[in-house]
Amino acid sequence: MSDFSNIALKARRRILELGLVAGKNGSHxxxxxxxxxxxxxxxxxILNVNKKNLGSPxxxxxxxxxxxxxxxxxxxxxxxxxxxKEETSTFETNGTSFYAHAHRDLAQGIExxxxxxxxxxxxxxxxxxxxxxxxxxxxxxxxxxxxECDEGLVWESAMAAANFSLANLTVIVDCNGMQLDGRKSxxxxxxxxxxxxxxxxxxxIEIDGHRHEAIEDALSLRxxxxxxxxxxxxxxxxxxxxxxxxxxWHHGILTQSLFDSAMAELEGSV
Numbered sequence: 434m435s436d437f438s439n440i441a442l443k444a445r446r447r448i449l450e451l452g453l454v455a456g457k458n459g460s461h462x463x464x465x466x467x468x469x470x471x472x473x474x475x476x477x478x479i480l481n482v483n484k485k486n487l488g489s490p491x492x493x494x495x496x497x498x499x500x501x502x503x504x505x506x507x508x509x510x511x512x513x514x515x516x517x518k519e520e521t522s523t524f525e526t527n528g529t530s531f532y533a534h535a536h537r538d539l540a541q542g543i544e545x546x547x548x549x550x551x552x553x554x555x556x557x558x559x560x561x562x563x564x565x566x567x568x569x570x571x572x573x574x575x576x577x578x579x580x581e582c583d584e585g586l587v588w589e590s591a592m593a594a595a596n597f598s599l600a601n602l603t604v605i606v607d608c609n610g611m612q613l614d615g616r617k618s619x620x621x622x623x624x625x626x627x628x629x630x631x632x633x634x635x636x637x638i639e640i641d642g643h644r645h646e647a648i649e650d651a652l653s654l655r656x657x658x659x660x661x662x663x664x665x666x667x668x669x670x671x672x673x674x675x676x677x678x679x680x681x682w683h684h685g686i687l688t689q690s691l692f693d694s695a696m697a698e699l700e701g702s703v
Contacts, residue, residue, distance in 0.1 A: 437473050437645040440512060442699060444469050445672050447508040447521075449695050452687040455525040461533060463682035465505040467609040467642070467667040468576060472509040474648040475574065484515060487539050490564070493571050496557045499578040499607060500534035500547020501684070507531060515542035551584035553577065554604060558590045561602040561660075569601075572655065576605040580612030583621045588633065594660045595634030602660040603652065604635070607642065609669040613683050630662035642667035673698055 445466060452460045472495075476482075481493040497506050507524065510516045520541075523529040530538070534547040545553055557575035564571055577587060594602050606626055610617050617623065627637045636656045640647040642665030651663045669683070670676025673695045676685075687695075 437470070437477060440477070441470055441473055441645070442702070444473060444505070444508045444512060445699055446696065447511065448504045449673075449687065449692055449699075451504045451507065451521065451524045453689070453692045454522060455687070457686060458525045459684050459686045460504060460525065461501040461684050462504070462673075462687065463611070463669040463676055463679070463685075464499065464502040464578065464607070464609070465508075466671045466673065466676065467669045468499065468502045468607050469505040469508065470643045470645060470667075470671075471576065471605060471607070471648055471665060472505050473512075474645055474652060476509050476513050479649070479652045480574070481571065482542065484542070487542060490567065491569050491571050494544050494557070494560055494573045496545045496553045496560070496573070496575040497535060497547055498545070498551065498553020498557070498575050499581055500550070500553065502576075502578075502607070503531075503533060503535040503547065506535055506543070510542050513542070550578070550581040551586035551590070554590040555586055557602060557604075558594050558597075558599065561594070561599040562597050565597070565599060565601055572601055572603065573599075574603045574605065574652070576607060578612075579606055579608040579610065579617055579623065579626060582606065582623060582626060583612075588629075591630065591633040591635065598658050599660045600656050600658055603655075603663060604630070604660065605652075605663045605665055606630075607665055607667055609667045611669040611678065611680055611683065613680070615680050627662075627664045630664070635660050635662040637662045637664060639664045640666070643671055672702070
C-alpha cells in the first residue's frame with residue numbers, strides 16, 4: 434500500500450490554487466475535492482497508462498464522466514507529469530486549453546471531452562466493448578457522480594455493460610450526497626445506488642472514498658464475466674470546513690481571503 438497522504442495534501446493545495454486562478458469565473462471546487470483521493474490512487478498504481486503508451490490501444494483508460502471535477506484531474510495529471518504547472522496555471526483564463534470541463538487530448542493523458550453528464554459512461558461502455566472485441570486485456574474505468582445518476586443514459590449504459598459482459602469495465606460512483614442545488618435525498622433520492630447497480634448485473638463494492646487503502650483494494654478487483662461498480666462514499670469539499678457538504682461550493686468563487694483560510698486549514702491538518 435502506497436502512502437498517499439502527502440500527495441493528497443499537495444493535490445488539494447493545487448486545486449485551491451487553480452480555483453484562485455479562475456477568479457470571478459468561479460470553479461467546481463466541491464466536486465474536485467470529493468474525487469481527488471480516488472484519482473490519486475488510480476494514477477498512483479492502478480492504471481496502466483503513462484506518457485510512453487498513450488498511443489497504444491492496449492493502454493488502460495480513465496474517463497471522467499463527472500466532467501466538472503476537472504481540477505482534480507488536472508492536479509493529478511500534473512503530479513504524474515502528463516501536464517506541467519505552467520499549462521495548468523492557465524486554467525479558465527483567456528486562450529487556455531484547460532477549462533471547467535476537460536477536453537480530450539491524448540498527448541496530455543485526457544481521454545474524454547466532458548460536458549453533458551452521463552455521456553462519459555456511455556462512451557466508456559463503447560470503448561470497453563471495442564477493446565473486448567479486439568482481444569485486449571486492458572481496463573476501462575469511468576467515474577460518475579451520484580447526481581449524474583439521475584440521468585437515464587447512466588442506466589442504459591449500465592444495462593448494456595452487463596448485457597455484453599464487460600468485465601474490463603469499472604464504474605466508480607462518487608457518492609457525496611449532493612448535487613447542484615442541494616442534497617440528493619431531498620431532490621432525487623436514489624435510496625441505494627449499490628442495489629441498483631447489483632440489479633443491473635454489476636459486482637458491487639461499497640467503500641469510503643477518502644480511505645486510500647480501501648480505494649486501492651476496491652480498484653484492484655476485476656471480475657471474469659461482469660463489470661464492477663465501486664460505490665465511493667465521499668464528502669463534497671472534503672478537507673475544507675466551509676466547503677464540506679455546502680452546495681454553494683458546487684461552483685463557487687474563491688477570493689484571496691477564502692483561499693488563505695482554506696490553505697491554512699490544510700496546513701493545520703498535517
